[in-house]
Amino acid sequence: MTTRPHERDVSSLKGRTVSVQEILDLFEVRVRDHRTVHRISQTLTDAGLTTLPDFAVCGLRSTVDVVPLPAQRTPADTDDESDATDEALPSHALPQRLLLGDIPSARRGVVSVGPGTALSQTTFLMRTKGLAQVPVTTGMAQVHGVVTWGSVAKMYEAGKPATLDNAMEKDSLPVADARQEFFAALPVIREHGYLLVRGDDGCLSGIVTAADVTDRFEGAARPFFIVGEIESLLRRCLGAALDAEAIKAVQTNKKQEHRTGQVSDLMFGDYLRLLDGEQTKQSFAERADLNWEALKWPNMPREQFVGLLKRVKDIRNRIAHFDEKPLPPEMIDELTTFAKVLRAFAS
Numbered sequence: 001m002t003t004r005p006h007e008r009d010v011s012s013l014k015g016r017t018v019s020v021q022e023i024l025d026l027f028e029v030r031v032r033d034h035r036t037v038h039r040i041s042q043t044l045t046d047a048g049l050t051t052l053p054d055f056a057v058c059g060l061r062s063t064v065d066v067v068p069l070p071a072q073r074t075p076a077d078t079d080d081e082s083d084a085t086d087e088a089l090p091s092h093a094l095p096q097r098l099l100l101g102d103i104p105s106a107r108r109g110v111v112s113v114g115p116g117t118a119l120s121q122t123t124f125l126m127r128t129k130g131l132a133q134v135p136v137t138t139g140m141a142q143v144h145g146v147v148t149w150g151s152v153a154k155m156y157e158a159g160k161p162a163t164l165d166n167a168m169e170k171d172s173l174p175v176a177d178a179r180q181e182f183f184a185a186l187p188v189i190r191e192h193g194y195l196l197v198r199g200d201d202g203c204l205s206g207i208v209t210a211a212d213v214t215d216r217f218e219g220a221a222r223p224f225f226i227v228g229e230i231e232s233l234l235r236r237c238l239g240a241a242l243d244a245e246a247i248k249a250v251q252t253n254k255k256q257e258h259r260t261g262q263v264s265d266l267m268f269g270d271y272l273r274l275l276d277g278e279q280t281k282q283s284f285a286e287r288a289d290l291n292w293e294a295l296k297w298p299n300m301p302r303e304q305f306v307g308l309l310k311r312v313k314d315i316r317n318r319i320a321h322f323d324e325k326p327l328p329p330e331m332i333d334e335l336t337t338f339a340k341v342l343r344a345f346a347s
Helices: 007-011 020-026 034-046 119-129 149-157 182-192 210-241 244-248 268-275 282-295 302-319 329-346
Strands: 017-019 049-052 063-068 133-138 142-148 175-177 194-198 204-209
Touching (some): 017 020, 119 133, 119 149, 142 149, 182 194, 182 204, 182 210, 210 302, 210 329, 268 282, 268 302
Antiparallel strands (some): 017 063, 049 063, 133 142, 194 204
16 A cells, blocks of 8 residues: 655755665655555646656665656647556666566565574474474574575484484575576576575565576566567568558657558557557548458457457556565456467467
């Protein structure tokens, strides 16, 4: 839930360079998602402000410049830009740096044991909690070692007594600061299988494992690749069926002389304008009927196809913003299903 701050507090941000965390604190937001980002953005817009780069796609410790919104252009200049925010992200909207602290598990907390804990209790904890490593700490600040299943096996192989001290990895422990760049830490995670992360207070704040890296990028990258394939397939189908004039008719975000008629220059909202026969603007709807006939897809239910296309557009807009939460499985399923449909008709 966001709290709308006083207008004076929002206006005071103008011209300042602030951290993303300061903006979230002002709105009393703990986690960025599509709802809180929208509300914060709307409040900034109402105050005539925006951030460069976009606060929604930066790490929490990154700084952004709070600047006035660009002057609004007249309808004659814009023609129809209702879908401008749904399209390709400008370069300043891309995440500038990915830090270890941006990985959820790096801030999730650590299950640890004290140096006086029995080894049997430690391994029982690992089994019941599904943990592959448990740090041995004093007050989360001092790390004595880490117990892993590999270190336990080495202890038994060496014939040492089964004690916590003998079962710990103690030398060259993989520990890093949450403010360290994520990609610089990947070789350490690859070598050890995990990385202990210290927070701003110097205490352990989480553990990043190889599985976390896989999950994070599988969840983040896969939807982008599926959407990319969908756009490629749509352009192949539309480019083969429609002439330049049909394409130019929906390029209303450009001035007349800049409308290329090339399917490669379409934005995602243009696909709907080309095919949706129930859109509000009658001239677009009438042209869409002709465009659909030109596709020659007699066995494709148009209403269902357009409905799926709208859902893909909504999901695309969601993944266009930096969000540590991956897409729900049902949304990935929708993207995958639509891509399969297009493959069949594009071949």
